[in-house]
Amino acid sequence: MIVAYTNKDQEDEHSCFSDNTHRDIILNAQGINNIYNGRYSNITGTGLADLVALADESTNTAIVNLLTQIKTDNALIHVPFDHAISNDSYRPQVLTAANNLKELGDKLVEAASALGFTVSAELPD
Amino acid sequence: MKNIQTISLLFIVSLLFFACEKETVDPLLHYLEDGEEFSGGNATTFLTSRDAFGQAISGLTDAQENSFFVGNSLFNQNWVTAPASTTARDGLGPFFNARSCSGCHFKDGRGRAPDYFGEKSTGFLMRLHGLGTTANGAPMPDLSYGGQLQDQAILDITPEGEVEITYQEIVDAFGDGSNYSLQQPSYSIRQLGYGPMTASILSPRVAPHMAGGGLLEAISETDILANADEFDADGDGISGKANYVWDDFKQEMALGRFGWKAGKSDLLNQDAAAFIGDMGITSDIFPNQNCSTNEIECQNAADGGQPEIIFDRLMDVVSYTQTLAVPGRRDHDAPPVLNGKRLFFKIGCVKCHTPKFTTGSHAISALSDQTIRPYTDLLLHDMGDALADGATEFRANGNEWRTPPLWGIGLIETVNGHTRFLHDGRARNLTEAILWHGGEGESSKAMFKTLTEEERQDLIQFLNSL
Numbered sequence: 001m002i003v004a005y006t007n008k009d010q011e012d013e014h015s016c017f018s019d020n021t022h023r024d025i026i027l028n029a030q031g032i033n034n035i036y037n038g039r040y041s042n043i044t045g046t047g048l049a050d051l052v053a054l055a056d057e058s059t060n061t062a063i064v065n066l067l068t069q070i071k072t073d074n075a076l077i078h079v080p081f082d083h084a085i086s087n088d089s090y091r092p093q094v095l096t097a098a099n100n101l102k103e104l105g106d107k108l109v110e111a112a113s114a115l116g117f118t119v120s121a122e123l124p125d
Numbered sequence: 126m127k128n129i130q131t132i133s134l135l136f137i138v139s140l141l142f143f144a145c146e147k148e149t150v151d152p153l154l155h156y157l158e159d160g161e162e163f164s165g166g167n168a169t170t171f172l173t174s175r176d177a178f179g180q181a182i183s184g185l186t187d188a189q190e191n192s193f194f195v196g197n198s199l200f201n202q203n204w205v206t207a208p209a210s211t212t213a214r215d216g217l218g219p220f221f222n223a224r225s226c227s228g229c230h231f232k233d234g235r236g237r238a239p240d241y242f243g244e245k246s247t248g249f250l251m252r253l254h255g256l257g258t259t260a261n262g263a264p265m266p267d268l269s270y271g272g273q274l275q276d277q278a279i280l281d282i283t284p285e286g287e288v289e290i291t292y293q294e295i296v297d298a299f300g301d302g303s304n305y306s307l308q309q310p311s312y313s314i315r316q317l318g319y320g321p322m323t324a325s326i327l328s329p330r331v332a333p334h335m336a337g338g339g340l341l342e343a344i345s346e347t348d349i350l351a352n353a354d355e356f357d358a359d360g361d362g363i364s365g366k367a368n369y370v371w372d373d374f375k376q377e378m379a380l381g382r383f384g385w386k387a388g389k390s391d392l393l394n395q396d397a398a399a400f401i402g403d404m405g406i407t408s409d410i411f412p413n414q415n416c417s418t419n420e421i422e423c424q425n426a427a428d429g430g431q432p433e434i435i436f437d438r439l440m441d442v443v444s445y446t447q448t449l450a451v452p453g454r455r456d457h458d459a460p461p462v463l464n465g466k467r468l469f470f471k472i473g474c475v476k477c478h479t480p481k482f483t484t485g486s487h488a489i490s491a492l493s494d495q496t497i498r499p500y501t502d503l504l505l506h507d508m509g510d511a512l513a514d515g516a517t518e519f520r521a522n523g524n525e526w527r528t529p530p531l532w533g534i535g536l537i538e539t540v541n542g543h544t545r546f547l548h549d550g551r552a553r554n555l556t557e558a559i560l561w562h563g564g565e566g567e568s569s570k571a572m573f574k575t576l577t578e579e580e581r582q583d584l585i586q587f588l589n590s591l
Contacts, residue, residue, distance in 0.1 A: 002191050003198040006441070011211035012198070099187060102194075118172070 001025065001098040005091065010082050021081035025097065026074045032104070033067045048111070056114035063107050070100045153463040156470070164532045164591065165337055165451030166484070166495025173455060177536045178233035178336045180450040184491035189444065196445025199438060200226040200233075204404055206279045207429030213438070216429020218405040219282050219422070220275035220415055222250045226442070229332035229403065233449055234540040236332035238310070238550040242289055245277060248332035249550065250403065251288050251312065253324035254516045261371035262378075262519055267324035269419045273402045274314060282422045283318040288329070292551075297560075300575035307560060309511070310551050319419045326523075328516035329549035330385050334540070336533045337499060338383070338392050339447030343492045344503065345485035346380050352479060352502045363476045363565050365504040368527070370519045373397070373410050382503050385529075385548045386521035393443045400434060400442075407432040408439050447489055451497070452533045454590050465587025468580055472572035477506055477528045477565070500531035500591065509563020512547070524564060535589035555585050 004012035004021075014024040034040045038047020053060040074097050078090035085094055112119040163169045168182035181193045202214060203224040209215035223229045229236045229248035236248010251274045255265035266272035270285050278284040292308035299305065312327050355366045368381030372390045374397070381387035389395040394410070401411035409432055416423035434442075456462050469475060478500040486493045505525040515523035526548060534555070538544050544554045552558035562570040573581065 002194045006191070006195045007213040007438070009211065009213040012213060098191075102190065 001094065001101065004081075005085050005094050005098060008086050010085075013081055013085070019080050019082065022077050022079045022084070025077060025081075026071075029067075029070050029074055029101065033071065036063065036067060051115065052111045056111065059107060059111050059114055063104070063111060066100065066104050066107060070097070070104065073097050073100055151460070153460055153467065156463045156466045157458055160496070161498060162454040162457045163496070164453055164498045165340055166497050168337070168340055168448075168450050168492060168495055168497075169453040170450035171453045173452070173536065173539065175232055175540045177452045178334050178449065178533060178540055182339075182448050182450045182491050185448060185489070189448065189489060189491075192441045192444040193448050195438070196441040196443070199434070199442050200230075200445055203228075204406060204429075207427045207433070209429070212430070214429075216406055216433030218275075218277075218279040219426040220278050220285055220420075221405045222246070222273075222275050222277065222403045223248075224404065226399065226404075230335050232540045233335040235334040235537050235543075235545075236550070237541070237543050237545040238290055238329070238331060239288070242315075243287060249288070250274070250276075250330055251314070252328035252330060252516065253322065254326040254328060255324045258517075263371055264516065264518055265324075267322050267417075269319050269417050270317075270322055270324070271415050271417055273415075275403075275405070275415065278423075279426065282426060284316075285319065285420075286314045286317045289313050289315050299578075299581075301578060303578065305556070305560060307557055308551060308553070310549060319417070326514070326516045328514040331545070331548065331550040333385075333529060334533055334537060335446055335449050337451040337497070337530065338395075338449065339487065339489060339492045340451065340484055340495060340497050341382055341499060341501075341503065341530065342391055342447060343484035343487035343495070344382075344482045344497075348482055348485070349380065349382075349503050353504055361476065362568060363473075364506060365477070365502055366506070366520065366525065368505055368518070368520045381519065381521075381527075384518075385526055386516070386518040387503065387505060387527035388518040388521070392446050393440075396443050396446055397439060400439070406434050408434050409436045410439075444489070447487075447492065451499075452536050455535065456590050459586075459590075461583045461586045462590045463587075464580070465583035465585065465590075468576065468584045469587055472576075473569040475500075476569075477502055477504070478531055479528075498532065501528040504528060506566070507564035508561075508566055511563050512561055514548070531588065531591050534591050555588050556581065559584075 010016050014021040036048045038045045049060055049064060076093045077097055078084035084090045109119055167184060170180040172180055204217040205211055205215050206217050207215040217224060223246045228246040238249045239247050253267040253270055253272055253274055255267055257265045259265060275285050276287050290310050290312055292310050294306045295309050296304055296306045312329055350367055353365045353367050355364050357364050368387035369378050370381040370388050370390055372379040372394055374393050379390035381390055383389040383395040389398060397408045397410040400406040400408055401415060405415055407414060412432055479502040480500055481498050484493060484495045484497060505521050505527055507524045508526050513524040517523060546552040546558035547561055552561055559570060559573050
């Protein structure tokens with residue numbers, strides 16, 4: 001996301017051919033939200049949140065709040081995404097959304113270490 | 126009586142000694158330094174997976190983190206032939222050695238020589254030096270092929286040629302009588318695409334791993350020069366010579382720090398030179414394609430913009446290469462590792478592989494004021510005839526090489542799946558790399574050969590803990 005934002009190049013977008021990048025961003029985040037909160041549509045169960053809350057309550061609260069914030073901020077990204085990264089009045093929303101997700105990544109690493117795991121936040125190549 | 130007194134005195138003394146021994150900690154602990162496992166100070170990562178060289182340092186600002194992400198993308202993804210719809214990444218070639226930085230520095234790691242004739246993008250290239258220098262004092266390039274042979278080209282353009290490597294085994298023995306064998310490479314260029322070469326000197330180079338580059342930039346010039354002893358005034362057989370090189374960005378001479386002969390002053394120069402030399406990507410610093418007057422097809426090829434990587438994106442890559450964290454030590458307090466460290470000091474390796482520096486100030490503040498353990502002095506040393514490439518690079522002569530940093534060296538096998546070392550990857554493991562040392566490294570090498578097998582293993586274990 002930050003690469004597409006910086007390069008202002010549609011070829012760096014998640015779905016450059018289908019122009020579906022805005023939905024990808026929203027639904028990718030929703031997927032993380034589902035797994036973390038143990039919720040899918042109207043089905044609920046045990047989620048990572050329950051586990052992390054036992055190990056580190058404040059990190060869990062931060063993640064839950066951040067996931068809510070991400071949902072709100074992602075919805076503000078302009079459609080189509082080509083314009084969101086190229087038009088200066090739409091760009092700040094993309095940057096906010098990208099920084100939120102980066103922070104989520106950092107928080108999930110913290111949550112993992114609270115649970116005794118080491119995970120890398122390095123992007124795949 | 127006197128005898129009895131002496132004996133009882135001896136007895137008491139030996140008792141004291143024993144009592145002392147019991148309370149004294151292991152003498153090897155003398156070599157354990159507080160915090161030495163943080164090889165890069167705060168810019169250390171303790172990840173030991175194959176991503177060990179690819180981690181961002183901590184303490185970056187949001188903007189610096191984003192720069193790291195963008196730089197990571199430009200470093201790892203392939204560039205494509207122009208014109209292309211991927212306008213941010215087109216302009217590969219016309220001639221190139223690799224399609225991306227990661228084509229040579231896979232996983233931000235180390236390259237190796239090709240295993241067979243014609244193997245591509247392994248992180249090996251050949252510099253071509255003619256006689257004399259350019260106006261800036263840089264090595265004279267080949268008049269037909271330029272300063273570097275590119276073995277690949279975009280579609281419909283003939284590549285410049287192919288490097289052929291043959292090895293000859295040289296058998297010798299350690300002091301304890303056990304044999305070892307080193308492979309001596311010889312190089313020739315085949316399948317020349319544009320007529321005979323004018324360069325007379327071939328200088329093979331492999332891509333080093335990337336970790337800690339920004340920290341090396343952050344060492345103050347004063348601290349580097351403090352170790353220089355060009356004319357060996359102290360008579361210890363070790364010179365330590367600073368290279369002064371042309372800075373293509375600042376357009377002035379500057380202290381050389383990067384490259385096998387310290388031919389580049391900083392990572393901006395290093396990265397921009399790699400973009401043009403290795404991938405054929407022009408920048409504001411090197412705006413011209415790598416085409417000689419003989420290479421007409423190359424001159425006529427489409428470009429990917431002028432320049433092909435804009436300055437801000439080049440700076441993202443520079444920032445990325447500055448902020449790759451250094452792997453921390455593994456088992457730094459294990460007895461064999463400490464014994465290896467003791468031997469590393471004892472046989473004089475540290476005279477060039479300087480263990481410790483404190484960084485000065487750097488534009489990226491997370492790199493400033495860090496106690497780091499790079500095991501390099503960043504200076505040039507004569508490494509003997511067997512390793513010499515005969516190539517002059519500014520003040521570096523044909524026998525001289527810059528001491529490479531040793532941090533991260535033990536993780537190259539994990540990250541890159543090989544243990545090939547030295548400037549052209551001729552050494553098949555660390556022991557062979559040590560045994561190739563000559564010139565100013567000769568006496569340390571000679572002492573290494575007299576160590577017992579167990580001592581040699583401890584020394585290697587120490588290196589692998591870096």
